[in-house]
Amino acid sequence: MKIKVLSGQSLADIAIQVYGNAQGVFMLAQENGLGVTDELEPGQILSYSPDGVIDKGIVHHYAVKGIFPATAVVDDSGVFDDSFDLTFL
Incomplete structure (x- = not known):
């Protein structure tokens, strides 16, 4: 089966x-x-095997409730902008 990354x-x-x-x-x-730490792109299509389900209860709950976990950091701008230089290093 296929799933589209959000x-x-x-x-x-x-x-x-x-x-x-x-x-x-x-x-x-x-x-x-892929590597387990690879970053995914929105819209990227991944393949998976429904035969590999580990916990059917969780899969069902997420599907019924429309839960799509998204915990990756998408804003890498950080706290500092270009006005901070290496003066104190």
């Missing part, structure tokens, strides 16, 4: 959504030729 979703978020457990991140990474 803004702010990590591989772990997708694993919880489709496999019901963050342990599914390893299966997702392997199935899609």
Whole structure:
């Protein structure tokens, strides 16, 4: 099956959504030729095997409630802008 990555979703978020457990991140990474810490792009399509579901209750709950976890950091602008230089280093 296929799933489309939403803004702010990590591989772990997708694993919880489709496999019901963050342990599914390893299966997702392997199935899609990714590293477990790779950043995903919104709109990216990932493949997964519904036969690999770890916790059907979680998968069902997320589907029924329309829950799409998105815990990745999407704003990397940080606290400092270009006006901060290396004066004190």
